[in-house]
Each structure stands twice: as C-alpha cells, then as structure tokens.
Amino acid sequence: MKTFEEFLSIINDGIEKLDFPQEPENFYAPVRYILSLGGKRMRPVFTLMACNLFSEDVSLAVKPAIGMEVFHNFTLLHDDIMDNSNLRRKKPTVNAKWGNNIAILSGDGMSYLASKLVAESPQEVKNEVLDIFFQTALEVCEGQQYDMDFEATNDVLLSQYLEMIRLKTAVLPAACLKIGALIGGADEVQAQKIYDAGIKIGLAFQLQDDYLDNYSTPEILGKPVGGDVNEGKKTVFYTRMNEVLPDNEKQEWIKFYNDKALGFSEKHVKAKEWFAKYKVDVYCKDLVDFYYGEAYKILDSLNLNNISVLKNFVEKLRVRIS
C-alpha cells in the first residue's frame, strides 16, 4: 500500500508531464497555468487510493485520475468567469489574466482533454468509467445551476441546499473513488459502497467549508472570515436558520441577511449571534461529523484490511482547520 505522499507525487508528476501542444498559445497557456496553481489534488488522490485498495499496481488509474483533476480545474475556470473572480489560490484567475473569451474556450478545451484522459481507462471497465464520468460532469453542472438559482431567492430549504452540494461538490469525489475502485478490480457492490462513502465525504467537506467560513480565523483561512454571510450566500447556516426561526423573526432575519449596507465584520458578528441563539453553529458542526461518521461506517463495511490509508486521508480532511 502506497502512502498519501506517494500518491500525491504520482499525480503532480503526471500533471507536470502532460504534453500539451505549444499552439495555439492562447488556448493551451491558460490550461497549463490553472493546472500549475496546485491545490489539494484530493480528487485524483482519491482515485489512486481507491484503486490501491483492490490492486497493488495503480499505474492504470493514473491517467483517469489526472483526467478527473483536469475536469475539476475546468469547472473552477468556468466558475471564476461566472463569479467574476479575479483571484484563485492567491494568483490571478484565467479570466483576469486572459479575459472571458479565452477563459470560456480554454475551459471548453479542458473538458475534452479531461475526457481523453478518463478514456485511457483499461478496456474492461472503460464503458462504465465513461458512463460515470459523463453523468458526474452533467450533475456538477446541474449543481452549479441550482447554486446560481439560489442567489435569486430567499426560499431555499436545507434539503434543497444539501441536494445542491451533493451535485455541485459531492458527486465528483464520489466518482473519483468509484472509478479508481473499478480500475483496481472492485466488484459492483464494493464500487457502489465506495461511491456512497464519497458522497458523504463530499457533503461533509462542503459543510465544513461553510463552517470554517464563519468560525476560522483570517490567518488560518487565508481570506477574511464571514465572506459567505456578507455575500448573502445560501449556505447550510442560512437554510438551517430558516428552518428553526420562529415565524415572527423570519422577516427580520432575511432582511438582515440581504442587507448590503452593514459593515463586513459588523454583519458577521451579528450573524454569529443569530447562529448561537438558535444553535445553528452546533447543528452544522454535528452535521459535518455525522457525514464523516457515515462515510467511515461505509468504508469499514468493506472489510478491507488496507483501508487505513484512505481513512487517514479522510481524517486529515476532517480535522483540517482551513
């Protein structure tokens, strides 16, 4: 069984060795650029780890794993256009550096570069891997659409929020795990369990992001805390508040949450008072733990004696503070 560090270096080496054409320069330079910005490489590492659960040799999973990372970066690239973001990982975004048109087109290209890499799966599982990939890619787009839809309404239920993040965030790590497992030789039941665990991990991961956005510190987070509240984002905090608030306070809460005139830190402090009063902070923390717990249960039910590398990796995600 390989270690996390070994998996990570396989992925980073593989990404560095991706041999894109030189021309057209304005098409491939943004692709190289966004892939060079780094990141956790969580998704492709999942693919290799899941493969390694069932096969000593993970080499056949490397290209598909990198394909999943290329896909992920494609979605980040297009998300940055849609959000009009200028910074990603403290560097200029592709749209900030090259403009929206090049960013749209390079992203489109990456979606097919990703498909090409994922299609380099072993023939025995290629059909299923591609089915999973195409379906997952579509679902990620659907999730992004729901997220955009939520911006225009105050009426978002917690259940709708959870479904949105399942699509936008959770299906991708789940698919990465399942694809790796299939390439490693898992049977259908095992592969499905891994997928289900991946969904729980993905949900927990996003809910944790929501939590840290309110309760981390700027030093640790690398950006101001309270950003979600200040943007009026529909998060687990917002949707849970809507569930637990007595009717007579709901109007006041929604007015407060949409208030653009409040100072950044003033609004965040006040929001945390609301959260504390209705124990929404505790609820969110518990929900994170619940989903990680569910994931562990599923992983344990696989009865694999080498599950610890994957579980330790997930545990690192669970205890992260930024």
Add this chain to the structure above:
Amino acid sequence: MKTFEEFLSIINDGIEKLDFPQEPENFYAPVRYILSLGGKRMRPVFTLMACNLFSEDVSLAVKPAIGMEVFHNFTLLHDDIMDNSNLRRKKPTVNAKWGNNIAILSGDGMSYLASKLVAESPQEVKNEVLDIFFQTALEVCEGQQYDMDFEATNDVLLSQYLEMIRLKTAVLPAACLKIGALIGGADEVQAQKIYDAGIKIGLAFQLQDDYLDNYSTPEILGKPVGGDVNEGKKTVFYTRMNEVLPDNEKQEWIKFYNDKALGFSEKHVKAKEWFAKYKVDVYCKDLVDFYYGEAYKILDSLNLNNISVLKNFVEKLRVRIS
C-alpha cells in the same frame, strides 16, 4: 438506400425525442431552446449517409449522429457568448435570453450530453469513435482560438486561414462522416477516405460562406451582404488580397480594411473593387470548386455503387446561394 429527406426526418425526430430532465429548468431550457432553432442538420445527416453507404440499417448511428449535432450546437452557443451575438436564426441567442452565465453553463452541459450520445456507439467501434470525437472537439476549440487570434493582427497568411477553417469548420463534418462510416462497417482505409472528403467539403463550405457574404443579396442571405468586410474579418478574401497586392498598395489596403468610419455599403462596394482588380473574387470561387472537386474525386475512388445520395447532398451544398 434512404433519401436525404428520410435522413433529415430521422434526425429531427430523434432530437425532438431527446428526453432531458425538467430540472434545473434554467439549465435544460436553453439546451432544448437552441436545439429547437433548427438549422441544416448537415452534420448528423452526414453521419447517417456515411453509415448507409456500408450498412442498410442506420439505426445504430442515430444517437451518435445526434450527439454530433448537440456538440455543434454547444459550440454555437459558446461562440455567441464570445461574439456577443444577440440573434441566431432570427431568434434571440441563449446569452441574449438567459444571460452569459447560464449560457456558459448550459453549453458545458451540452458538451457532456453530446459525449453521452456519441458514446452510445456500437461496442466494436466505440473506442475509435470516441477518440475521433474528443480529438475533433479539441480541434474545433483550437480553430476558434486561431480565429480569435486573427482578430488582433493584420498578418494572416492564406495558408494560416485555411488551417484555421480546417480546424474550426472542416474537421467536424469530416468526423461526422467517418464516425458514420465506421458504425456502418467501413474498413480503416474507407473511413479515412471519407474523412478526407469531409475535410474538403468543410473547407469548400466555409470558403463559399465567405464568397456569399460578399456576392449574395440581402434577400437571399437573410442578412446584409458585406458583413465580413465591415467587421474587418480575416477571410479568404482578406488573406488572398495580402498575398497578391504589390507592396506599395498594401498599407493602403490594410488601412482601408480596418477603417471603422466608412459607411457599411460604401466600404463593401469599395472592397469589391479591390477584389475585382486583383481577381480575388474569381480566385475564391475557383478555390471553392477546387475543394468540392477534390471531395468528389475521393468519394468516387471509394467505388461504392450507392454513393450518389451523399454526392447529391454535397452537390446541393455546392450550388446553394445562401
């Protein structure tokens, strides 16, 4: 052998029956909308015709054929954002109707809907069909990038222009033909010949578009003639002019071509005088005929007794006036 009308109705029926989910509405409504705008359906008809050259039964080619049409519409959707276009086929574009963000995202979704459909190819040829599709999709993006690059420079050679339209326009019909042929049971040599013929047809088709943009009439074209000249687009006319002009007239020509102050019809009339003086109009017409001729030669070399349906369809394209 089926007729053109039969192929077209198979495609239109198939597109109508595509069963997209209802939700998220803002994601699937634009997909349904752009596919409902119609168009020549030239590409999927090519796929069915090429299949029918080698197999009586074309049913296995229908889903991949429609996938190629979905892909084509995805590129139109994103092109309209990049060009900031408000009208397509005399209807509002997706970006005009829903805004850029939804247009980006629905396009992304369509790229995967297309992949799913193309992947519904028979198992025996699925690997090759997908390889062709992914590679073609990438090349179309590369072509679009060259087209955008050309906007920022006056130094575009005719050879560079031809390579740009090969990528942006010609590889897609070529791939449609090859995929259909492979599904129908063509051998590698036959499939490659069909592809090569498709490249010639695609080049001829685009050069003809350039020609008609200058020499059709607004009534027939459905839009003002001379649009390319007025936008200063780098077309076969522009690049050929650069090749044949004596050095002492080149500056004057480039200044004229980039002049935004000239009246629309004044600029077009004057451009046609330049073209006539250097016989660039004749050159373009001859080039169109040359490429169609090359395509016919390749198709004839296949020695198939049922080639006439495909050739008649190409002939219809060749003699089109709009």
